[in-house]
Amino acid sequence: xxxxxxxxxxxxxxxxxxxxxxxxxxxxxxxxxxxxxxxxxxxxxxxxxxxxxxxxxxxxxxxxxxxxxxxxxxxxxxxxxxxxxxxxxxxxxxxxxxxxxxxxxxxxxxxxxxxxxxxxxxxxxxxxxxxxxxxxxxxxxxxxxxxxxxxxxxxxxxxxxxxxxxxxxxxxxxxxxxxxxxxxxxxxxxx
Numbered sequence: 001x002x003x004x005x006x007x008x009x010x011x012x013x014x015x016x017x018x019x020x021x022x023x024x025x026x027x028x029x030x031x032x033x034x035x036x037x038x039x040x041x042x043x044x045x046x047x048x049x050x051x052x053x054x055x056x057x058x059x060x061x062x063x064x065x066x067x068x069x070x071x072x073x074x075x076x077x078x079x080x081x082x083x084x085x086x087x088x089x090x091x092x093x094x095x096x097x098x099x100x101x102x103x104x105x106x107x108x109x110x111x112x113x114x115x116x117x118x119x120x121x122x123x124x125x126x127x128x129x130x131x132x133x134x135x136x137x138x139x140x141x142x143x144x145x146x147x148x149x150x151x152x153x154x155x156x157x158x159x160x161x162x163x164x165x166x167x168x169x170x171x172x173x174x175x176x177x178x179x180x181x182x183x184x185x186x187x188x189x190x191x
Contacts, residue, residue, distance in 0.1 A: 014086055018093030025069065025094070026101040029062050030109050037113060044133040047117055051110045059106065066102040070095050 009015070036058050040050035075081060077091040 009089055009092060012089055015089035015093050018090035019097065021090070022094050022097040022101070025065075025098060026105060029065070029102070029105045032062065033058050033105065033109055034113060037110070042133065047114065051114060055106065055110055062102065062105060066098050070098055 033054055036054040037050050040053055041047060045053070073091040073095050076084065076087055077095040079088060
């Protein structure tokens, strides 16, 4: 909005449309960055490392899309080759806003992501420094241990006497289950 005062341009309907278009472009850039951070975190990369990798990997696409948009709309925003009173405020809003918002996207969005992630870890009582994947592993291991403890407790409280017999196998010895889920019958064991 400060750019309109610098260029002595009034805020009108077309400048508001330009601001709406600008917000769509900026949100798209931020989503590209955050999606890359989240994809790296899902793989198990630590938060700080994933933020740094996202900044390095998404720097070029974000800069290139911003530069091409700015350079494409600059002649219309500045008024080269004639001034269009309807389109100039829209182009001015996008060019000036995108120039400012690109820097904010590359610097502020990763910082805000880190702050919100710290806050969510604090609220969810995650130990700081663990990735979500590692935290899920720890919780799954606790559940497995709890499940084994329940099984041991149930088998210890079983009141049926042990007669020395081996338990019946769940699958007959003549059959073996392969990885693809098909059943193979051993021809020698078939009578």
